Every structure is written in structure tokens, then in C-alpha cells.
């Protein structure tokens with residue numbers, strides 16, 4: 001059986017491909033995946049009941065909205081059928097803003 005010969009260009013391409021993968025891995029690690037569960041605190045139960053009936057928590061935990069942004073989203077979700085009572089609305093808004101408020105640039 002003759003040995004398999006790997007030419008220099010092939011070797012160089014292989015090394016480059018491995019390097020590119022390593023760099024991509026580092027870049028991916030720098031952006032953490034959004035938490036899969038809602039943060040604890042007052043308002044979590046309301047969110048768990050009224051928001052997770054339609055979509056995963058990550059849709060909420062990946063957000064960084066200011067107060068107005070959350071107000072708009074909340075109003076939209078309520079219009080779409082999120083069962084939030086008028087008394088729960090300000091509590092839920094405070095919870096969302098506190099935990100998933102606007103972040104400073106990293």
C-alpha cells in the first residue's frame with residue numbers, strides 16, 4: 001500500500017480551515033445564548049402564565065428594551081391575547097423592564 005501524499009497547498013488549506021473554525025468558536029462564545037428561563041422576582045408568575053403560553057422564554061430574555069419599548073410590546077401581546085389584567089399590567093411592565101431593560105453597549 002502506498003502512503004497517501006498530502007501536498008503543501010492541501011496542508012496549508014487544512015491549517016487555515018482549522019484556524020477559521022477556532023476563531024469562529026471564540027466569536028460564538030463571546031455572545032452568550034439568552035437564558036432559557038425567566039428571571040426570578042415579582043412578576044415572573046404573571047409572565048410565566050401570560051407570555052409562555054405562546055412562545056419560549058428566550059424570546060423575552062434576549063431582549064433589551066427601554067420602558068417605552070416594553071410598554072409597546074406588552075400592549076401588542078395583550079392585543080394578541082396575552083391574559084394580563086389591568087392590575088397586573090404595571091407589575092409585569094416593571095418586571096420586564098427591570099430584568100430585560102436596555103443594556104449599555106459591550
Ligand code: HEC
Nearest residue numbers: 047050051053054055059060063073074077080081082083
Ligand atoms: C397569543 C400569543 C402570544 C402571547 C400570549 C404572547 N406573545 Fe409575544 N409574541 C407572539 C408572537 C406570534 C410573536 C412573534 C411576532 C413576530 O415575529 O413579529 C411574539 C413576539 C414577542 C416578542 C419579540 C418581538 C418584540 O416585539 O420584541 C417579545 C419580546 C414578546 N413576544 C414578548 C411577550 C410577552 C412579554 C408576553 C406576555 C405578556 C407575550 N409576548 C405574550 C405571540 C404571543
